[in-house]
Amino acid sequence: MPTLRERTEGFTLDSWRKPENQRFILRDRVRLSKFKEALEKTVTSQSVVIDIGAGWGVLSIFAAKAGAKKVFAIEAHEVNIEKAKKEIAKERLGQKIELIRGDSFEIPREALPQANVIVSETLGFMGIGEGIVGIMHDAKLKWLSKNSMLIPRRLSLYIASVSVPHPPKKRMMMLVSQRYLHSKPRIIEQYELGNDKDVSNLDVPPNHVGWFVAELHENIVLDTSPFSPSTSWEQIYFP
Numbered sequence: 378m379p380t381l382r383e384r385t386e387g388f389t390l391d392s393w394r395k396p397e398n399q400r401f402i403l404r405d406r407v408r409l410s411k412f413k414e415a416l417e418k419t420v421t422s423q424s425v426v427i428d429i430g431a432g433w434g435v436l437s438i439f440a441a442k443a444g445a446k447k448v449f450a451i452e453a454h455e456v457n458i459e460k461a462k463k464e465i466a467k468e469r470l471g472q473k474i475e476l477i478r479g480d481s482f483e484i485p486r487e488a489l490p491q492a493n494v495i496v497s498e499t500l501g502f503m504g505i506g507e508g509i510v511g512i513m514h515d516a517k518l519k520w521l522s523k524n525s526m527l528i529p530r531r532l533s534l535y536i537a538s539v540s541v542p543h544p545p546k547k548r549m550m551m552l553v554s555q556r557y558l559h560s561k562p563r564i565i566e567q568y569e570l571g572n573d574k575d576v577s578n579l580d581v582p583p584n585h586v587g588w589f590v591a592e593l594h595e596n597i598v599l600d601t602s603p604f605s606p607s608t609s610w611e612q613i614y615f616p
């Protein structure tokens with residue numbers, strides 16, 4: 378099993394203890410609206426949902442409000458569990474949402490029932506930086522019943538050559554205007570979440586920009602490209 382450190386890049390697992398990081402992503406309206414829409418399209422009154430990396434509970438609350446029978450919210454850090462508990466109580470959803478503190482890799486299969494929906498917003502740097510590929514693979518093996526759904530279900534990583542006016546010397550997150558792109562974007566990696574287990578090392582040529590597109594549901598994509606409204610992920614500049 379990889380260590381927590383090896384699974385993450387950019388925002389490390391540890392950095393999610395900080396309230397300012399949780400607040401930062403909770404301000405990303407594009408992110409929230411896409412996940413909400415996907416949950417509303419997927420969840421039924423019969424659904425058992427597992428939310429992996431629940432943070433302050435926002436996606437679990439969306440799932441419960443979409444009508445789920447039961448939601449299990451797994452979160453690594455106690456400080457976030459405490460905050461999620463308050464948010465869930467405010468919505469009076471304490472009966473529907475059960476909070477579980479722990480690293481999803483360490484929670485045994487028997488601890489939770491089989492789920493109809495597994496949702497996880499552990500999308501990091503270039504989509505893969507927080508370990509979503511391994512997290513979904515492990516979760517599917519343990520908890521996904523037949524004919525059930527993963528949100529997101531597919532992750533595509535794109536790059537395009539770029540020339541920005543003041544190029545940074547190191548790899549970094551930045552918003553890159555589409556007018557600086559020199560080539561048509563191309564996919565460098567694609568992951569079927571739940572089925573794929575490992576990520577490969579990103580092999581990106583110099584002076585490129587990269588981003589990801591996560592397919593959350595048929596026709597619902599979270600697109601972090603320079604062609605779409607900006608998100609908290611921005612794009613990644615590769616010098």
Ligand SMILES: C[S@@+](CC[C@H](N)C(=O)[O-])C[C@H]1O[C@@H](n2cnc3c(N)ncnc32)[C@H](O)[C@@H]1O
Pocket residue numbers: 390393394402403429430431432433434435436451452453454457479480481482498499500507512
């Ligand atoms: C990007 S935040 C998303 C939080 C929340 N779901 C949201 O959408 O606002 C990812 C959260 O997942 C948690 N996390 C990451 N990997 C985890 C794992 N394997 N097991 C449990 N929690 C994890 C982090 O502590 C963090 O709170």
